[in-house]
Amino acid sequence: MTRHRGRGMASINYPIGMNLGGDPSQALVHSNPSGKFTVALSSIDLGQGMKSVTRQICAETLGVPVEDVYVDTADSDTGPHCMGSFASRGTHRVGNAVMAAAREARGVMMEAAAEELEVNAADLETDGRGNIHVKGAPHRSISTKDVAIAAQFKQGKTISGRGIFLVPLSNVDPETGEMSPTTCYAHACLVAEVEIDDETGEVAMVRMDSAYELGRALNPRLVEQQLVGGAWMGVSHALYETPEPYYPDPVHGPRDFVEYLMPGPGDICPHDIAVLERPAPDGPFGAKGPGEMCANPVLPAVANAIFNAVGVRIDDLPITPEKVLRAIKAQGGARPQARR
Amino acid sequence: MSKIPLQFRHNGRDVAIFVDGGTNLLVALRELIGDMTPKFGCGQGGCGTCSVLVDGELHLSCLTLAETVAGRTIETLDGMKQGPNLHPLQRAFADNFAAQCGYCTPGMLMAAKALLDRNPSPSRDEVVEAISGNICRCTGYEPIINAILAAAGGRVSA
Numbered sequence: 001m002t003r004h005r006g007r008g009m010a011s012i013n014y015p016i017g018m019n020l021g022g023d024p025s026q027a028l029v030h031s032n033p034s035g036k037f038t039v040a041l042s043s044i045d046l047g048q049g050m051k052s053v054t055r056q057i058c059a060e061t062l063g064v065p066v067e068d069v070y071v072d073t074a075d076s077d078t079g080p081h082c083m084g085s086f087a088s089r090g091t092h093r094v095g096n097a098v099m100a101a102a103r104e105a106r107g108v109m110m111e112a113a114a115e116e117l118e119v120n121a122a123d124l125e126t127d128g129r130g131n132i133h134v135k136g137a138p139h140r141s142i143s144t145k146d147v148a149i150a151a152q153f154k155q156g157k158t159i160s161g162r163g164i165f166l167v168p169l170s171n172v173d174p175e176t177g178e179m180s181p182t183t184c185y186a187h188a189c190l191v192a193e194v195e196i197d198d199e200t201g202e203v204a205m206v207r208m209d210s211a212y213e214l215g216r217a218l219n220p221r222l223v224e225q226q227l228v229g230g231a232w233m234g235v236s237h238a239l240y241e242t243p244e245p246y247y248p249d250p251v252h253g254p255r256d257f258v259e260y261l262m263p264g265p266g267d268i269c270p271h272d273i274a275v276l277e278r279p280a281p282d283g284p285f286g287a288k289g290p291g292e293m294c295a296n297p298v299l300p301a302v303a304n305a306i307f308n309a310v311g312v313r314i315d316d317l318p319i320t321p322e323k324v325l326r327a328i329k330a331q332g333g334a335r336p337q338a339r340r
Numbered sequence: 341m342s343k344i345p346l347q348f349r350h351n352g353r354d355v356a357i358f359v360d361g362g363t364n365l366l367v368a369l370r371e372l373i374g375d376m377t378p379k380f381g382c383g384q385g386g387c388g389t390c391s392v393l394v395d396g397e398l399h400l401s402c403l404t405l406a407e408t409v410a411g412r413t414i415e416t417l418d419g420m421k422q423g424p425n426l427h428p429l430q431r432a433f434a435d436n437f438a439a440q441c442g443y444c445t446p447g448m449l450m451a452a453k454a455l456l457d458r459n460p461s462p463s464r465d466e467v468v469e470a471i472s473g474n475i476c477r478c479t480g481y482e483p484i485i486n487a488i489l490a491a492a493g494g495r496v497s498a
Binding site: 048049222224225228230262263266268 | 381382384386387437439440441442468469471472474475476477478479480481482483484485
């Protein structure tokens with residue numbers, strides 16, 4: 001028995017959002033008489049941080065503290081339409097819609113404040129701490145709460161805004177096949193190092209090093225969390241999980257977590273990540289989306305690392321010990337490639 | 341089948357319920373006591389999200405017959421917070437971004453508590469071993485391991 005180490009890399013271009021009949025999302029923002037704001041969405045946060053990021057985007061655009069914004073999501077009865085949380089589109093599409101809605105609401109808020117302070121709205125600015133004051137004269141100030149109360153009870157105005165962000169459908173040119181399926185791409189490169197036991201065919205992860213270019217990281221801790229966790233979803237697809245192990249034959253499909261394998265805490269390895277921020281021109285505050293791309297480069301990098309380690313090319317997933325072992329046997333033993 | 345009367349201590353409170361023979365502890369906790377913090381994941385001990393402490397020892401409540409805990413002490417995530425304050429482990433999970441969808445979190449926290457209660461300063465390998473019966477889909481485990489080590493080292497903002 002010998003253990004062979006190998007290293008493989010992969011780079012990806014990742015399109016943000018999708019192109020199935022246009023890709024829209026909507027948001028509504030309104031102030032409550034307390035001066036706090038509610039963002040109504042039907043977009044879903046399933047743990048990836050949509051609520052946190054849209055809250056930050058709304059607060060930043062309105063010019064109010066992040067604590068003053070509440071995001072109400074995931075009820076399609078009360079929230080405006082969203083295509084959904086997939087295709088890494090949340091931050092980019094929903095974020096842009098929230099930004100547009102917050103911009104409109106901010107316009108009304110500044111008009112209402114101008115009326116109270118008896119100045120021109122163009123002369124006002126927000127301090128980000130819940131106050132609006134005359135530029136250069138911070139003492140001529142009114143709190144967003146007092147503006148909200150005045151709008152509600154004196155002026156009869158709703159401080160509210162509507163936002164939609166739509167990437168229109170791009171049709172395929174019938175002559176050339178050309179199309180522009182998306183407006184914004186993120187990029188990544190990942191190097192995976194594996195160790196393979198040539199007696200069992202088992203592949204163990206040794207380390208990963210990666211670089212992700214994903215526009216502005218609006219919440220760096222959430223981005224890091226996504227990249228760390230998502231890489232293991234990639235490893236899982238590369239080495240462990242499948243609903244149809246003998247695809248297209250559906251037999252022996254897993255029925256539970258004992259048969260549908262995933263990495264456990266003992267299977268993980270060090271992973272160094274570099275995040276490169278190159279703001280996207282059409283993203284909210286320059287953001288793209290770190291969603292699915294965190295898993296994507298892992299699969300080809302692991303497959304390449306396996307080739308580098310034992311000289312076998314396995315082109316169907318997951319790369320189970322059985323497949324590795326059969327391939328090693330078929331070529332008459334492990335053939336480690338030049339170490340890169 | 342006749343009902344079996346059952347008494348045990350649940351998060352510092354004595355409870356008495358009637359269970360059908362064969363009822364598992366997870367169902368007893370969720371449906372009869374109303375403690376929804378232990379989650380149903382796989383129902384066969386493969387994922388760990390139903391983990392609870394029985395007399396301080398980590399158990400999979402989905403594989404534990406309710407009648408076997410008569411007179412014993414059950415701790416679940418519902419009893420973890422200390423008055424109005426989060427338990428240091430809960431604080432550490434929040435500070436270290438150790439949850440995304442959150443479905444594994446109750447089991448992870450109970451597994452971590454079982455470890456720290458008997459070994460207040462574990463090594464990284466001991467932490468990995470302690471949560472090895474728990475599956476997490478989102479985090480890649482690293483933030484969870486770091487959170488448990490932070491709680492053990494007292495490196496948690498109150």
